[in-house]
Amino acid sequence: MSHSVAFVYHGATGARTVQNSIHRHTEQCRCIRLRTRKGSLTGRTHNCEVDLTLRELTTADAETLARWQTDALFCAHAGWKRRESQQQSVEWWRNQISHPDPHLIRLLALDTQRPVGYVDLHGSSRVERELGYLVGPSASWGHGLGTAAARAGVAFGFEGLGLTRIWAEAIEANAASVKVLRRLGMREIGFGHEEDFLGQTSRYVQFEIMAADWRQSVNLAAR
Template identity: 35%
Template sequence: MAELRTDRLVLRRWRDSDLGPWAAMNADPLVREHLGEVLTREQSDASVARFEADFERRGYGWWAVEVRDTGAFVGFAGLDRVEDHMPFAGVEIGWRLARAAWGRGYATEAARAVLAYGFGTLGLAEILAVTTAANARSQAVMRRIGMRPAGSFDDPAAPEGPLRPNVLYRIARGEWG
């Protein structure tokens, strides 16, 4: 399976050594602010098992992200199929970083590598991105990587409250690069 490299990052398959830092990220209320409840260690570990199964089945998914110079695990980035309950279909790009990695441009750098893989290697025609309407940081990354707003909607799976209003961004292969 592909390992993606940027100037500062490596996007790679998951290792057992990632489980602890991943669980710590998922237990951080600020990291989970736009995602929902914090996760238990068991829920966090189960998510990595799903990520790896997706890679085996599809050849893409959520890569673990590490800093090249230090080897430190800082989060994830990748591609996934849009969930069935959403009012649209396609392949979605996403990222999540540990709070200590925020503000360094890692999300943008990782997302650009993921777009290159999605358009170049997988030959996708379009890539989508979704976040809560209140998640200005992720929307800024979406704009930096060339995505454009494509509407808003209420996530039917989210509870009433700030996680329900969402925005959709998109980028076509011809718009990228």
């Protein structure tokens, strides 16, 4: 099926109440129409849409995430700590995936079968969560994947989890990340704390989007 995002989510992650809500909503919302402006790396041309699938992380994904962790540029932007060895990274990720934080839903974003990014939705509330997103490795940046992954994460939060509000923050100096959130139609709501980003002190810009506004924008885009 083209131009769709399938949420394939087998809820081994998260608290029981969260699992239940994931199952209930996921059944109703297997596919959601999403659009992005650019082609992916798999040969689609400029101005085509990127189709991403989100699915729950499995321990087999530890290798992929650990590989991204060897990418110095990626780690510097994402704030990921580089491990001493690839094996240490793999073990760290396996442990994270098999002993998940009950308030953190972590999803892998796939372009066809190829892992291209990661999305998470964090928080203990039933109605709102914080969105996180990244594209790995850094060689894949700038092709619309970050926008597609973040958009899929928002869609999953609203249509899969039944949230009413999603918020996110990006360091102001991380221009690509701020651009992704603005492009999603998120509303700027203020500033968070300051942090070092690539040697520069910068503040977090905070954004939010409400489910009703999201649905309206999806409906308009589908016309």
